[in-house]
Each structure stands twice: as structure tokens, then as C-alpha cells.
Amino acid sequence: MKTRQQYIESMRKVKPELYMFGEKITDRVDHPIVRPTMEAMAATFELAEKPEYQGLCTATSHLTGKKINRFTHIHHSIEDLVNKTKMTRLLGSYTATCFQRCVGWDAMNALSMVTYDIDQKYKTEYNKRFLKFLQMVQDEDMVCCGAMTDNKGDRSLRPGEQFDPDQYLHVVEEKSDGIVVRGVKLHQTGTVNSNQIIAMPTRAMREEDKDYAVSFGIPSDTPGILYIYGRQASDTRKLEGGKMDLGNTMYGGQECMVVFDNVFVPWERVFMYKEWDFSGDLVEKFASYHRQSYACKSGVSDVLIGAVQLLSEYQGTAKASIVKDKITDMIQLNETMYCGSLACAHEGHEEPSGTYYVNTLLANVSKINVTQFPYTIAKLAQDLAGGLMVTMPSEKDFRDPKLGKYIDKYLKVSDAVPTENRMRLLRLIENLTLGLGAVGYLTESMHGAGSPMAMKIMISRLYNLDRVKKAAMRISGIKS
Ligand SMILES: Cc1cc2nc3c(=O)[nH]c(=O)nc-3n(C[C@H](O)[C@H](O)[C@H](O)COP(=O)(O)OP(=O)(O)OC[C@H]3O[C@@H](n4cnc5c(N)ncnc54)[C@H](O)[C@@H]3O)c2cc1C
Ligand code: SF4
Numbered sequence: 001m002k003t004r005q006q007y008i009e010s011m012r013k014v015k016p017e018l019y020m021f022g023e024k025i026t027d028r029v030d031h032p033i034v035r036p037t038m039e040a041m042a043a044t045f046e047l048a049e050k051p052e053y054q055g056l057c058t059a060t061s062h063l064t065g066k067k068i069n070r071f072t073h074i075h076h077s078i079e080d081l082v083n084k085t086k087m088t089r090l091l092g093s094y095t096a097t098c099f100q101r102c103v104g105w106d107a108m109n110a111l112s113m114v115t116y117d118i119d120q121k122y123k124t125e126y127n128k129r130f131l132k133f134l135q136m137v138q139d140e141d142m143v144c145c146g147a148m149t150d151n152k153g154d155r156s157l158r159p160g161e162q163f164d165p166d167q168y169l170h171v172v173e174e175k176s177d178g179i180v181v182r183g184v185k186l187h188q189t190g191t192v193n194s195n196q197i198i199a200m201p202t203r204a205m206r207e208e209d210k211d212y213a214v215s216f217g218i219p220s221d222t223p224g225i226l227y228i229y230g231r232q233a234s235d236t237r238k239l240e241g242g243k244m245d246l247g248n249t250m251y252g253g254q255e256c257m258v259v260f261d262n263v264f265v266p267w268e269r270v271f272m273y274k275e276w277d278f279s280g281d282l283v284e285k286f287a288s289y290h291r292q293s294y295a296c297k298s299g300v301s302d303v304l305i306g307a308v309q310l311l312s313e314y315q316g317t318a319k320a321s322i323v324k325d326k327i328t329d330m331i332q333l334n335e336t337m338y339c340g341s342l343a344c345a346h347e348g349h350e351e352p353s354g355t356y357y358v359n360t361l362l363a364n365v366s367k368i369n370v371t372q373f374p375y376t377i378a379k380l381a382q383d384l385a386g387g388l389m390v391t392m393p394s395e396k397d398f399r400d401p402k403l404g405k406y407i408d409k410y411l412k413v414s415d416a417v418p419t420e421n422r423m424r425l426l427r428l429i430e431n432l433t434l435g436l437g438a439v440g441y442l443t444e445s446m447h448g449a450g451s452p453m454a455m456k457i458m459i460s461r462l463y464n465l466d467r468v469k470k471a472a473m474r475i476s477g478i479k480s
Contacts, residue, residue, distance in 0.1 A: 002141040004046035016221045020229035032238045037254035040099045041193040056087045071101045072138045074112045075356040081345035085295045092299020098253035098440040100190025104144025106289035107198040114282045116353035126271050142195035147185035150202040159212040170211045178266040185258045194220050204280025213279040215272035216265045224263035230255040234435045244395040247431025253440040288360045290449040291367030295341035301334040304432050308381045311425040314417045326380045333373040340366025361462040364455040371452045374445045378433040389426045
């Protein structure tokens with residue numbers, strides 16, 4: 001297993017072709033915009049080093065029997081699934097941001113099942129290839145990003161009907177030693193902090209779309225892959241020098257646009273090739289696992305609730321019953337999100353491959369709560385914080401010898417509370433509810449692992465309405 005520091009150093013050897021603000025970035029490890037995001041990823045290594053988190057953050061490989069980072073583990077029990085939920089919450093509260101490592105982990109768990117199922121039907125050898133890849137990831141404690149979302153062009157049209165065939169990632173050439181793929185994956189979390197990129201189809205395919213039914217895992221710096229860094233609200237505050245105005249002074253999230261410009265993939269790294277009838281299954285399994293992973297947002301809410309409570313104490317409002325009531329509402333919503341993630345883990349089951357899979361209905365219910373509750377929690381946080389959160393002077397003004405004394409005097413709430421502490425909490429609440437951190441806390445909650453409609457479709461498909469109709473008939477005395 002790698003330590004936090006070994007992970008950071010190892011990233012220097014991975015050299016993705018990365019662009020930001022129109023410039024090529026060659027020193028991303030020390031880049032002020034990238035580094036906090038790498039630190040968030042590094043927290044997944046750091047906590048696995050700590051004795052008190054060994055049970056949660058490490059596991060035993062079913063391939064080698066070695067101790068591994070849980071983020072590279074294939075779930076082999078209900079306890080594994082439950083530990084996943086607990087660990088993602090823990091890391092959410094440790095970093096107050098998206099720590100990025102779950103997407104590739106969820107992709108690996110989904111592939112461990114689907115490659116097995118394809119092999120059963122078609123006598124292929126995807127599972128063997130995948131397990132070899134997995135062992136490398138486990139042995140070297142690698143980070144994988146999970147690349148599912150295509151641009152998708154006109155959403156009313158299927159992949160092959162688009163104005164441009166590259167709107168969905170697809171195979172453009174078959175060679176004796178591998179395939180060549182072209183297209184794009186959007187919104188890719190943590191990609192330039194990763195060793196490997198695992199691509200998957202973005203939707204269920206039909207036979208006519210079989211060139212789009214492709215999955216593979218290749219090094220992030222494979223020639224032909226190009227990364228364009230995603231802008232986030234207030235991202236250039238990271239270039240200003242001081243840290244206070246960031247709110248989250250330590251960590252951040254990261255998404256990139258990832259272009260595949262005729263990228264070669266050797267056969268031993270191909271995990272699905274034109275088996276269009278398994279494409280929907282891979283999407284569904286990945287999505288269900290990833291919907292479980294959103295216990296991370298309960299962890300982020302922990303930090304927000306903590307910030308609001310402390311600020312209320314500073315500002316002298318904490319004892320008012322209306323404030324206590326609002327804080328209690330925030331806690332209730334947050335714990336409800338957590339309950340959903342725990343429930344789908346507890347109700348999981350073993351698949352034919354031996355991998356344990358979450359309860360799909362409950363995973364979707366869990367994530368749909370996550371598309372709603374952080375917005376209400378954020379509204380309550382903004383209510384209790386007061387308007388200063390968006391009108392406060394900058395850190396530079398606060399540090400200025402002439403202006404600072406006015407800011408210190410007129411933003412003070414009591415002799416016991418340094419003005420700077422109040423300002424720091426206000427910036428943290430700003431970060432999480434409308435700044436850099438809101439990307440992860442709000443919009444990612446809405447669209448990450450699929451937009452709400454995707455969950456509603458699954459919920460209506462999976463809930464057994466016949467069963468409940470029969471229950472109603474029996475109780476009301478209807479005979480047939
Ligand atoms: C912060 C963040 C991180 C992410 N990380 C990753 C990642 O690491 N890996 C990854 O693969 N993906 C990632 N995603 C992508 C995420 O899964 C998608 O954003 C999500 O699936 C929605 O797709 P979209 O953004 O293309 O929205 P769209 O598909 O454009 O959806 C916009 C709206 O249109 C609706 N809509 C879409 N199609 C139809 C239709 N046919 N009919 C009617 N309504 C429709 C949707 O329900 C939604 O309300 C991330 C997204 C975000 C925001
Ligand atoms: S949004 Fe949450 S579940 Fe998804 S990668 Fe980030 S931390 Fe993990």
C-alpha cells in the first residue's frame with residue numbers, strides 16, 4: 001500500500017497531456033489549482049495509514065490475500081458494502097469535498113460482475129483480463145478514474161443516429177493486437193490524479209450501436225488522450241496567494257473533459273467489445289454502486305453543519321429555539337441520506353461472480369435523496385449564516401494595515417471570538433453552498449451518478465407494484 005506521500009510522488013511519473021486556460025500544464029502536481037484536488041485524493045491513502053481506520057480503509061485482496069487499500073477491493077461480503085458506506089462518509093467529513101477515488105472503484109466492482117457474466121454467455125476471457133488488471137491496481141495501489149459519460153449529442157437520438165459518430169466513444173478500428181477508439185468522456189472526476197482510466201459505455205445499446213459497446217482500462221497518460229481541465233466557480237481564488245478566501249483551505253474536487261483522439265487499446269485491456277446486450281447491465285451496476293457511494297455527501301454535510309453550529313455560537317444565536325430547530329432539520333436530512341446508503345449495503349447480495357452487489361432499488365432511492373437534501377441543507381446554512389457570507393471583504397483587505405483594523409473592529413461579534421475565525425467559517429459556508437465546494441456538494445449531488453430522472457426510471461421499474469396491489473386487495477376485502 002502507498003502512503004499519502006508516496007502517492008503524491010508517484011503522480012509525478014504519470015504525465016497526462018493536460019490543458020488549462022489554453023495552456024499546457026506540465027507541473028500539475030505543484031499547480032495551485034490542481035494540488036488541493038490531489039490532496040483530496042491523497043486523503044484516501046492517508047486514512048488507510050492510520051491505525052484507527054485500518055478496518056474501514058483497508059481490506060484483504062481476494063486475489064492475493066494481501067492487505068490492500070479498500071478503494072481497490074472487490075466487495076466480498078455485506079460487511080464490505082457497509083464499510084464502503086462508512087468510509088465514504090468518513091472521507092467526506094475529512095476533506096469536505098469530492099475525494100474522487102470512488103468512481104474507478106465502482107467501475108471495477110461492476111466490471112468484476114459483468115465481465116464474468118459476458119464470459120458465461122459468450123465463452124470470452126474478459127474476466128481473466130480484468131482480474132489481471134485488478135491485481136496490478138491492487139499490488140501497486142493505483143488510482144483509477146471511471147469514465148462513463150459521453151457528450152451524447154442530441155439526447156433524443158441513439159449513438160449511431162447522431163450528426164457526428166464521435167458523440168459517443170466508439171471503436172474506429174480493429175487490429176490484430178488491439179482496438180482504436182475515438183470520442184470524449186465529459187465531467188471526469190479526478191482523472192489527472194489517476195494512474196488508469198476505465199472507460200465504459202454510457203447507456204444501454206442496441207445491436208446497431210455495437211461499436212459503442214466498449215469497455216477498457218488503460219494508463220491515464222496513453223498517447224492520444226488529452227485532458228482539458230474543467231473550470232469551477234471561484235477557482236482562480238487559488239491563484240491569489242492567501243487561503244482564507246477559499247473557505248476549504250486544504251482540499252478540492254476536479255473534473256476534466258477527456259478527449260480520446262484515436263487511442264490504441266491492447267486486447268488484454270479490453271473488457272467489453274461489441275457485446276451490446278451487456279452494456280445496459282454494466283451501466284446499471286456501475287450506477288447503483290456509485291449511487292451508494294454518495295454517503296460522501298453526508299460527510300461533507302457534517303462539515304457544513306459543524307460550521308453553521310460554530311458560527312451560530314460565535315454570533316450569539318445558537319441557543320435560540322428556531323436556530324436549534326433548523327440545525328436539527330439539517331441533521332435529520334443528512335442522516336436520512338446516510339440511512340439510504342447503509343440500507344442498500346445491508347440489503348446487498350452475492351452475484352454469480354462472487355462479488356457482493358448493493359440492493360438496486362434502495363441505492364436509487366438513496367441517491368435521489370442526495371439530489372434534493374443537500375440543497376435544503378445549504379439553504380438552511382445560508383439562512384443561519386447571514387448576508388455577510390456574500391458581502392464580506394477579501395483576505396487581502398483584512399490583512400491590509402489600513403483597512404484590516406476597520407474590518408476587524410466592525411465584523412467582530414464578541415471579545416471572545418477573533419474576527420478572523422468568524423470570517424473563516426463564513427468563507428467555508430460560502431465555499432460549500434455557492435463557491436468551489438458547491439460543485440461537489442450541490443451540482444455533483446444532482447447529476448453525478450446520473451440525473452434524478454435516471455433514478456426515477458429505475459425506482460419505478462424496480463418497485464413491485466403487483467405485490468402492493470395484492471396487499472391492498474387483501475386488506476380491503478377485494479377477492480379478484
Ligand atoms: C461534478 C460532476 C462529476 C461527475 N463525475 C463523473 C465521472 O467521474 N465519470 C462519469 O462518467 N461521469 C461523471 N459525471 C457525469 C454525470 O453522470 C452526468 O452529468 C449525468 O449522467 C447527466 O448527464 P449530462 O450531464 O450529460 O446531462 P444531460 O444528459 O444533458 O441531462 C440534462 C437534463 O436533461 C434530462 N435528459 C437527458 N436526456 C433526456 C431525454 N432523452 N429525454 C428527456 N430528458 C432528458 C436529464 O434528466 C437532465 O434533467 C459527473 C457529473 C458532475 C456534475
Ligand atoms: S462524488 Fe462522492 S462518491 Fe463520487 S467520486 Fe466524489 S467523493 Fe466519491
